[in-house]
Amino acid sequence: MPRTVDYVKLVEFIAIRRKESGGYGATRRLPATVEDTYEAVGLFAAVGERVIVPEPPADDAALADYLTRTQAKPWLGMATTFQLLATCRRLGVAVDLERLRNYADTALTGSPGLETSYFVARVAQEVAGEEPAAWLGQNPDLTLPEQRSVTQVRMLVAAKALLGQPVAEAADLVDWLRRSQNGDGGFGFFPGTTSFIENSHSALAALSLLGAPPVEPEEARAFVVSCQTGRGGFGRSPRAAPFLDASWHAICSLQLLAAMDG
Numbered sequence: 326m327p328r329t330v331d332y333v334k335l336v337e338f339i340a341i342r343r344k345e346s347g348g349y350g351a352t353r354r355l356p357a358t359v360e361d362t363y364e365a366v367g368l369f370a371a372v373g374e375r376v377i378v379p380e381p382p383a384d385d386a387a388l389a390d391y392l393t394r395t396q397a398k399p400w401l402g403m404a405t406t407f408q409l410l411a412t413c414r415r416l417g418v419a420v421d422l423e424r425l426r427n428y429a430d431t432a433l434t435g436s437p438g439l440e441t442s443y444f445v446a447r448v449a450q451e452v453a454g455e456e457p458a459a460w461l462g463q464n465p466d467l468t469l470p471e472q473r474s475v476t477q478v479r480m481l482v483a484a485k486a487l488l489g490q491p492v493a494e495a496a497d498l499v500d501w502l503r504r505s506q507n508g509d510g511g512f513g514f515f516p517g518t519t520s521f522i523e524n525s526h527s528a529l530a531a532l533s534l535l536g537a538p539p540v541e542p543e544e545a546r547a548f549v550v551s552c553q554t555g556r557g558g559f560g561r562s563p564r565a566a567p568f569l570d571a572s573w574h575a576i577c578s579l580q581l582l583a584a585m586d587g
């Protein structure tokens with residue numbers, strides 16, 4: 326009998342990480358961060374159809390105030406900026422689009438790299454509602470380093486999808502991603518490395534965009550479910566402590582696997 330996810334315990338795990346500031350923190354003692362708030366809101370949205378979510382984020386005035394106050398501060402990197410503004414968009418909090426465009430233009434000067442280009446593409450589409458190509462240009466530098474990780478492959482494939490560009494090396498990437506799956510069902514940073522939940526999420530997301538399921542989808546699901554702890558949250562691995570980021574990667578992974586089953 327396969328183990329199932331305890332969504333009630335997961336919601337309890339998320340809820341107790343709510344801070345007086347309105348945001349969410351990684352642990353009960355740490356202050357709220359943009360990343361943890363982005364993941365908590367995303368988790369509530371994902372599990373809301375299964376269980377009752379306390380203080381639905383869409384009706385949460387304190388959370389909206391936290392996002393407004395945080396948006397007024399200096400922004401720290403494209404990844405964090407995306408998480409902040411995407412959460413604002415999800416909850417109907419106003420976004421300063423002129424500031425965002427200027428910030429993205431500055432981030433793209435010089436040699437921005439794959440990660441910056443990927444997140445600029447996402448803020449263009451998901452936050453500004455514009456074509457990523459209008460922000461990145463037609464030929465952004467989307468190249469993988471020689472020692473690539475599954476997360477970098479995911480960024481490459483996703484950025485090309487947002488730009489409407491084909492992935493020339495798609496077949497090779499599918500083979501490489503599939504070889505990154507281990508005997509325990511999880512995925513490593515690259516073939517032959519230890520399984521972690523964030524790698525599983527990245528590999529499954531990339532495979533989904535490439536239209537290819539993992540070799541062992543049931544084992545992949547079993548690995549993800551095995552990472553849920555007695556406290557309700559998920560750890561990076563079956564023996565790790567639970568955190569919001571690992572929980573978010575876990576639920577995203579399960580959604581991807583369900584979509585592949587179709």
